[in-house]
Amino acid sequence: MNLRIPGPTPCPEPVLQAMTRQMVDHRGPEFKEILLRVTDRLKHFFQTQNDLLILTAAGTGGLEAAIVNFLSPGDRVLAVSIGVFGDRFAKIAETYGADVRRLRFPDGTAADPEQVAAALAEDPNIVAVTVTHNETSTGVTNDIAAIARVVKGAGKLLLVDAVSSLSAIDLPVDALELDVVVSGSQKGWMVPPGLSFISVSPFAWEANARARMPRFYLDLLGAKKSLDRGQTPWTPAVSVFYALDAALELMLAEGLPAIVERHRRVAERTRQGVKALGLKLLADERYASNTVTAVLAPDGVEVRPLRAALRERGVVVAGGQGALEGKIFRIGHLGYVSEADIDQTLAALREVLPQVGFRAPAATA
Ligand SMILES: *Cc1c(COP(=O)(O)O)cnc(C)c1O
Numbered sequence: 001m002n003l004r005i006p007g008p009t010p011c012p013e014p015v016l017q018a019m020t021r022q023m024v025d026h027r028g029p030e031f032k033e034i035l036l037r038v039t040d041r042l043k044h045f046f047q048t049q050n051d052l053l054i055l056t057a058a059g060t061g062g063l064e065a066a067i068v069n070f071l072s073p074g075d076r077v078l079a080v081s082i083g084v085f086g087d088r089f090a091k092i093a094e095t096y097g098a099d100v101r102r103l104r105f106p107d108g109t110a111a112d113p114e115q116v117a118a119a120l121a122e123d124p125n126i127v128a129v130t131v132t133h134n135e136t137s138t139g140v141t142n143d144i145a146a147i148a149r150v151v152k153g154a155g156k157l158l159l160v161d162a163v164s165s166l167s168a169i170d171l172p173v174d175a176l177e178l179d180v181v182v183s184g185s186q187k188g189w190m191v192p193p194g195l196s197f198i199s200v201s202p203f204a205w206e207a208n209a210r211a212r213m214p215r216f217y218l219d220l221l222g223a224k225k226s227l228d229r230g231q232t233p234w235t236p237a238v239s240v241f242y243a244l245d246a247a248l249e250l251m252l253a254e255g256l257p258a259i260v261e262r263h264r265r266v267a268e269r270t271r272q273g274v275k276a277l278g279l280k281l282l283a284d285e286r287y288a289s290n291t292v293t294a295v296l297a298p299d300g301v302e303v304r305p306l307r308a309a310l311r312e313r314g315v316v317v318a319g320g321q322g323a324l325e326g327k328i329f330r331i332g333h334l335g336y337v338s339e340a341d342i343d344q345t346l347a348a349l350r351e352v353l354p355q356v357g358f359r360a361p362a363a364t365a
Contacts (some may be wrong), residue, residue, distance in 0.1 A: 005318040006136045006164055006292040006332035008186035008193050011036050011243065015190055018246035019239045026238055032230030037217050039227065041248040045256060046166060046181060048173040048199050049164035053223040055196045056237045059163035059184030062196030064092050065218040066130075066180045067161045070204055072212035073097030076125045078156075080111045080147070084321045089130040089195050090162055096213045101126070107138045107324060108294070110287035113146035120154045128157035128207075134165035137321045139283045139294035139330060141169060148176040157207050163187055166197075167251070168263045168291050168334045179204040185240060188263075188291060188334040190247045194240035200224075263290045266342055268332045273346040274331075277353065278360040291334035294320070296327065300357045303329050309352035315345050 003010050024030040036055070043052050053178065055061055067089075071077065077098045079090030082105045094100045103119050105111050111131065118127055129151045134141045144160065151158045159180045162171055168188035173181050179201040186193035200208075200220060210220060217234065226233045251259060269291035271281060274295050282294035297303045303319055305327050310317055320328040331345060353360075 002315045002341055002344050004331050004333065004341065005316055006330060006334060007184070007186065009188070009190065009332060009335035009337070011190055011192060012117055012247070012250060012336050014250065015243045015246045018242040019192070021239075022184065023068050023238055023240050024235055027231055031236075031238065031241070034241055035227070035230055035232065038241065038244050040246055041252065042197050043199075045248075045251065046173045046197070046199050047171070047175065048181075050173065050199045050201045051205075051224055052197060052199045053220055053227060054232070054236070055198065055218065055223065056194060056232070056234065056240075057196045057218070058193060059182065059187070059196055060088065061093075061218060062163070062182035062184060062198050063089055063161055065196070065198055065215075065220055066182050067098070068096055068211075068213040068215040068218060069092050069220045070157060070159070070180060070207040070211050071096070071098055071128060074099055074129050074209065076101065076123065078103060078116070078119055078123075078126045080116055080127045080129060080131040081105070082109060082111055082132065082138060082140055082142065082282075083107055083135040085135055085163070086130070086132040087322075089132065089159070091122045094284045100316065108140060108282040109284050110140050110142050111147060113143060117149055117150040117154075120150065120156065126156060128159060131161070133160055133162040133171060134169060134289050134291055136164040136292050136308060137294075138288045139281070139289045139292045141165065141289045142287070144171065144178075145176055148178060152177045157204060164291050164334065168259065169289075170256075170260045173199055185244060187203075189244065190250070190335040191243045192240055194237040195244060262338075263334065266337055266339060267291070268295065269339055269342050270331055270333055273342065274349075277346070277350055278358075280326070282324075291332070293331045293333065296331065298358055300359070301353070302326070302356065306352065306356045308358055310348050313348040313352065315348040317345070
């Protein structure tokens with residue numbers, strides 16, 4: 001199957017093979033060596049000297065850790081959202097008692113840094129800002145550099161969901177002064193689901209010392225103390241660590257600039273190919289994501305039968321989430337992906353579209 005969903009993504013053979021290895025004592029020297037090596041290499045891809053902690057959790061667990069370790073109930077939080085995942089980040093903060101103010105932009109658009117600046121200027125009681133780097137539900141990548149300038153310029157804590165971007169889209173965590181940054185193993189890292197990665201700046205650790213939200217499994221200070229001994233607080237997903245170790249080896253061999261460039265190229269090919277078929281993109285193209293492309297369902301075409309027909313031809317794409325269900329389908333192109341995967345996807349689309357009621361707009365001369 002050509003698995004073209006934005007996570008879980010396909011894994012290279014050496015990554016799959018690594019997981020067949022026997023278990024080791026997770027409090028012994030073999031695991032310690034792996035833990036320290038992958039932590040070090042993750043920092044390289046995060047482009048950070050900050051602490052980096054690995055949680056056995058889905059990406060959402062990492063987002064929850066980003067909230068509960070740095071905030072107290074009643075803290076005012078500005079939740080910048082451009083889609084389902086931005087909304088989820090806000091919901092987690094609300095669940096733990098934060099006083100959340102939402103700044104929601106329409107689906108398909110990026111957050112406007114000037115509106116973020118205005119919201120911060122209007123309300124000096126805001127202590128933290130949550131934002132999604134790459135909104136997987138709409139295929140839009142925020143201008144995180146501009147947003148970070150505004151938020152850090154105002155001296156606020158900046159919490160970033162980079163679950164579907166980091167590893168594939170350039171995100172220099174230290175250069176942009178991002179305080180807390182979360183990613184997830186099953187997106188661009190070519191690793192199965194099960195691990196979440198989270199970087200923590202010194203400014204964020206200061207907030208941690210004051211933060212009173214309840215936490216236990218996701219306590220990052222505990223995770224840091226364990227890491228200093230070469231361990232994790234709880235039993236880690238050992239096999240997924242083997243996979244991560246193998247994937248990082250492959251990623252280092254390719255190199256971050258080449259990985260970023262491959263994603264840019266493959267994404268551009270996807271967008272051009274989709275448009276050439278007469279389809280339209282959801283995203284404002286200036287901010288179109290290099291890891292996932294959201295395509296509007298054309299008039300008269302239903303998403304469900306379209307996806308089913310693609311699946312019969314060996315191509316699996318994702319549907320829309322939330323309010324976009326039935327309105328779009330999404331093509332994932334992150335992690336272990338090449339031009340050939342995209343060409344096969346486009347060829348399958350060309351074949352099935354007429355069968356599900358699509359009539360190409362008349363070519364304009
Ligand atoms: C996938 C994703 C998540 C959630 O990850 P899970 O592992 O499904 O919990 C959060 N944010 C973004 C941007 C994502 O793409």
